[in-house]
Amino acid sequence: MKELNWQHLAYFIKVVECESLTKAAAQLYLSPSTLSKAIAKLERNLRIPLIVKAGREIQITYAGRKLAQRLSQGMTYINDSIREVQEELAQSTDSLSLCSSNLFSTTYFVIPELLKVSKDQYPNTAINYTEVLSQEVVMGIMDGSYDLACLTGEEFDLATPGLKTFRLLKxxxxxxxxxxxxxxxxxxxxxxxxxxxxxxxxxxxxxxxxxxxxxxxxxxxxxxxxxxxxxxxxxxxxxxxxxxxxxxxxxxxxxxxxxxxxxxxxxxxxxxxxxRETYLIYKAKAQLSSAAKDFIQLFSQRQGSFFEPITH
CATH class of the missing domain: 3.40.190.10 (Periplasmic binding protein-like II)
Known part of the structure; x- marks a missing residue:
């Protein structure tokens, strides 16, 4: 048996589900002729008759229905396995999103130090860092696009309602x-x-x-x-x-x-x-991940100390 095309197997499952090449092709965003050729190629590779054409209609063979049933079970098992691995990975590697403005001293000195200290303390935490315009930072925090952010005191209003801050660096x-x-x-x-x-x-x-x-x-x-x-x-x-x-x-x-x-x-x-004062900011009532909470606790306890090499 030649190497199987997994996409063609998925196509066949859809054909059996729809009981029609035309309907299946529409749902797969394919032309009926393209789908028909894919099923014909699958039949040749498997050496199993899957469908019988009767004008514009088709009939699924006994072997075709049995194969489709087994394939559906297999696809369910594959999807469940992927989900289980993803959930297990999520438990072992927590994550958070961090952003800052493009101010040079922040992106060149502060952010690298934050990431380094965090990685040393929490090596399994994945941090997704994004650099945006300063006016987009607070907006991103408030709408939930980012968990945490770094800004200097001149880039935002410390009295912004719903925003929590603490000073990282002076x-x-x-x-x-x-x-x-x-x-x-x-x-x-x-x-x-x-x-x-x-x-x-x-x-x-x-x-x-x-x-x-x-x-x-x-x-x-x-x-x-x-x-x-x-x-x-x-x-x-x-x-x-x-x-x-x-x-x-x-x-x-x-x-x-x-x-x-x-x-x-x-x-x-x-x-x-x-x-110039640099702050860590986050939304006051946000449902923060455990990684974000650990990050906040880590740096609220060590304000300024890890930046000593760059402030002399």
Whole structure:
């Protein structure tokens, strides 16, 4: 007997079920002639008469009905076996879905650390990670597309109803300048030294405006928060760093995001503390998997400690 075509066996089961080549072909999205040829080929391979044609009608032979019955039993056994293995696998390897925005410091530093620590602690947990636009993250959490997400505090409203959060990381922000910029001669600067500079607008730059207003907004001196020229709206750290390298302006960023780029220099601002905070977020009333609950518990107990290598 030649090697069987399992698809043709499934076709035959459908023909017996419908008692008609035409009806079976329609349900299988095949033409009647294609289905007829497949059944004829199956008969030749099996050397068993399966159907008898009488004009447009067909009759299933005794051997054909008996074979179809056995095949149906076999298909049921195969489907049950697949389902049992899938259920067993689900019990031994729990899973969760995690997403984040495409902010460079999050995707390049935070997410890899999260995945590494989680894998070390729970090696059998499967984590499905997706990178999306920041405005899609909270939406995806609330509609159940994702179990958990990572976002910086400037990318969402912490007071969003129905959302639970805890801080994973708090990183100091500094000023990034080209290596040949006059300020690059310093390791730390003051707010006054960046007056008149052109900034790239980022989520963090609004921080700068608020803090400058609090510190200098009512000052009678020559330092004013309105002297900060913020333009060139850019939201991704990697793009910001590339543009700073090219001399188009300066920007706020984290030290970790800039350390692999030799053509830029990170400067601390001595008289103004600026931070970027990264949060783990999830839906308050979601029916979370055990893997998601373990993930939350793991990192809520270890906030910041596993990120030490990237925050120095």
């Amino acid at each position: 990183e100091r922000l500094g000023i990034l300048v080209p290596i040949d910029h006059p300020l690059a001669h310093f390791d730390a600067i003051t707010f006054q030294q960046i007056q008149g500079e052109t900034f790239f607008r980022t989520y963090d730059s609004e921080h700068l405006r608020k803090l400058a207003m609090e510190k200098y907004g009512r000052s009678t001196g020559d330092i004013h928060y309105t002297d900060i020229s913020i333009r060139h709206k850019v939201m991704n750290d990697a793009s910001i760093i590339s543009l700073v390298q090219s001399g188009f302006g300066i920007s706020l960023t984290t030290k970790s995001a800039s350390r692999t780029y030799p053509q830029v220099k990170y400067l601390e601002v001595r008289d103004m503390e600026l931070y």
